[in-house]
Amino acid sequence: MPFFQQLHIVDTHVYTWQLTETVVQLSSGLTLSQREEERLTTLHSEKKQREFLALRHLLREAQLPTTALYYTSEGKPQIEGQYISISHSHDFVMIALSPHPIGIDIERCTPRILRLAPRFTPWQAPSDMDELTQIQAYTQLWTIKEALYKIADLPSVRFYEDLQVPHFQSFASRQQALITHPEGDKAYETRSFFWEGYIWTVVSEE
Structure with a gap:
């Protein structure tokens, strides 16, 4: 299914994607940068690939370019100008965006x-x-x-x-x-x- 849920909690926005699509379906309509394409090819697990793509769909739902997301050397996700936290479990991928430190x-x-x-x-x-x-x-x-x-x-x-x-x-x-x-x-x-x-x-x- 497409985008599952958006929830607004005070000044925090939470976006949820329910993973029911294949990699091909998730790739449809999604334009990735060269770096993102290279990163996707290094993910050998189909589940990881689906999570990677769903995360970028969530960024689009949040009206952010997929390239806005980057990671520190310690692996912490970052987006310039606000805080982001990411979580996934089985069939769900979630992000939380806030002007203040946030965890999800x-x-x-x-x-x-x-x-x-x-x-x-x-x-x-x-x-x-x-x-x-x-x-x-x-x-x-x-x-x-x-x-x-x-x-x-x-x-x-x-x-x-x-x-x-x-x-x-x-x-x-x-x-x-x-x-x-x-x-x-x-x-x-x-x-x-x-x-x-x-x-x-x-x-x-x-």
Whole structure:
């Protein structure tokens, strides 16, 4: 299908593409620069190629030239004049654009998160919470911390210790998160969304 969704959150714009097309279909009507064409040929996975092309469709939906996107030596996406964050999971590609630092992450809810949970959070689900609800809760928490990690942009940040949701409430659409720094903690606002087995969160400065 074509462009899936645009969402406006205060001064942040979120664009979502649902990947149902082939590489050929996504290439149709899309003019790439020589550098982009060369980059596309280095992607040997069809999934990566589809994500690459869908991302450029999203940039067009945001009325930006596809060549506006570039990456730092550390691999962080950049667009001159504003901040961008990118995420993808299975059949979805998302970008968030904002005049302020921004982080976004989307994840599909799978049982694997239950095994990973002790590695990324001290929070423990209540004993009376059923497994499906636990999966959703931990997935939400992961998306918050992953979006925080992107907005932190600090190689030294510790995922478990420094990215915190001190009063995490599962399924709450809005809550506060922190990134701890030696010079003091910095607070961020998180907004989580739930859609047919997926959870995505956007994090911005308060």
